Amino acid sequence: MKMVDRKVIDLVLLNLIVFFTCGQTSFQCPGGVAFLGTEYTIESGTNNYNGLVWARPTDNTYVATCNPIPTCSFVAGYNATMNVTHSTLTIEHVRVIDACTWKMKDANVVDPIPVDVCQLTVASLPQCSISSDKDTNSLEPGTQLTLTVDTTGYYCSVEAGFDLTTGHVTTELGRYNVSDVSDLTINTNFSVDIPRFGDVTIDFICDRNWTVRCNGVQRLLKSPPHCNITSDTDTSTLDPGTNITLTVDLRNYYCSQQAGFTLTTGVITETLLGNQTMDNVTDIVLPHSLNVTSDHFGDVTVTFTCDSVPRPLDCDGVDKLSGATPSTTETSAVTVSNVTTPGLESSTTPTSPSPVEENPPTDATLGLAIGLPVLFILLIILGVIIYRYRRQIDMYLVARKKTQTELQNSNFNKVE
Template sequence: MKMVDRKVIDLVLLNLIVFFTCGQTSFQCPGGVAFLGTEYTIESGTNNYNGLCSISSDKDTNSLEPGTQLTLTVDTTGYYCSVEAGFDLTTGHVTTELGRYNVSDVSDLTINTNFSVDIPRFGDVTIDFICDRNWTVRCNGVQRLLKSPPHCNITSDTDTSTLDPGTNITLTVDLRNYYCSQQAGFTLTTGVITETLLGNQTMDNVTDIVLPHSLNVTSDHFGDVTVTFTCDSVPRPLDCDGVDKLSGATPSTTETSAVTVSNVTTPGLESSTTPTSPSPVEENPPTDATLGLAIGLPVLFILLIILGVIIYRYRRQIDMYLVARKKTQTELQNSNFNKVE
């Protein structure tokens, strides 16, 4: 009798410790209550299942269409509960019971679940572990079910291949068949400029929308044109048809315009119908004269120096030559004078 009383007292004390610990730490304690004859290890933690939950899929969960048949595989390892254990799968706003199990030791479990994807199932994917209470377990693998990206087409009211800065244009973005379980948003990027097309939109079904966007073109807008779809805080660049770039006017266009202006007839003067040959064009005469002078002066200076060196070196020979020449001329004059007499 004393032995039974002792066990009852121990059990009551154990339960008091469990509830006191839960009340002080605000944590959920494993198993809820202690059962007579059951071994318990009290551990501090936010839940009583510290094993791995991993979720995989047979299809790309980032690109699903309503009506798609989807299979999710949930692998659980290292779970235990002294009472009935269970797992619930939540996809978007829909919760599915995966099963209830009784185990006598730490166990592993693989569960397959099949369902048709509809609008309420788009959103976050979570697992709840049930062991007297419910705990949401963080899982690896599939984190959310997302609808396939919307169809996107971009048009413009102006030719986007030859734009001048200061031109006003309107780009129209046509978005079809999109959905987001929380909030949807769209941004438009032109060159290095990103602007909001639509922000924080909530919806309850697949939606279509046409978004016109006007802008005054600057050089910063020149470049690729892209649209980004943000759903549940996840940005997703879209592959859009239509306009994909804004470009400035090409240099060849400017040159052609300059030639056209030069051929305009002056008002008040009659244009001749007789073809005339083009007048010769003097190619930069001031520049050529300056260039010739810059080259000729150094050459002339060098020639004078060479001539001076020659005269200095052969000055005696030159002097002798001049004396001999003068003597010869004198003798010739005397001879001619004698002949006359």
């Protein structure tokens, strides 16, 4: 009975230790993934230790020793702190040797039992480039396509993987185990169908997924639609104000997200269709009425926008709106020459010179309108001067009159 009780107790204790350790590991190892060359900090409770050591996973090297609290020593590339409740270990620049399970040990016990603290995954995100054996901007359903994915500088301390997504289809490219930073080239072949049209991305898997945007091929696009433009009116001789209807016939188009069409006539651009979603290849006829102005004269073009990428279309039919050529009447200049007729003297009829047109009456009216106010102002000024200097003027006139009288008397005496 005692033996059974002992086994039950041991089993319960073991379960409690496992539960505590797993819970502690998930909390103390935030993210669980560290990138090569970056700083990473691990935190743990002290388990009531008076002193502890941090052991590196790959070689069991003690990279930090904290004993007694709070004194810590550590090797180059690491740092550590400790108080009565918890301890932290900082890896200054994560390396390949830092991957796997970090452990903590009691520094004051001989042959201590290590406690798992953090299952650390070390990774390096790759650079990538995608190339194709065909033009990925002009594909038709059923086309056999080969994409080549070149990756450089990837690493994962656990199993690494690559997935390719084209449109709405994801394809596994492979799973790999590597011991150091590596490069990889992968070829994949498939038949293009409607769900594969759209963005092209690579997912790098290392404990979790990272979507990597690659250089090169960015998306798979269907071939541009066939386009034909017709009009209910002759578009080569249009007068401003004419109402016309242009009909745009679009065949065999598809867009994985939203499609749209615009019509440009001269310098005027108008929306034919916007934000259309579809499940398959589509045909559509779009009539567009407009009242012609001089701004509409010029080239007629249609632009197809798919996944926010505009693509001018090469349309058949109407390609220009032109104004009507104004009618001109040619006037023939007749020149009369002196003609000598036998028996008659040549004569010329003098041509009266063209009368010189006088200035129109408006010039005189304008001059009068300007002159009268000026004259009125001058009279006012003259009146003010006379009023102000009237005494001087009176004295001057009296003196002048006296002088004239004296001069007349003097002349009279001389005559006598």
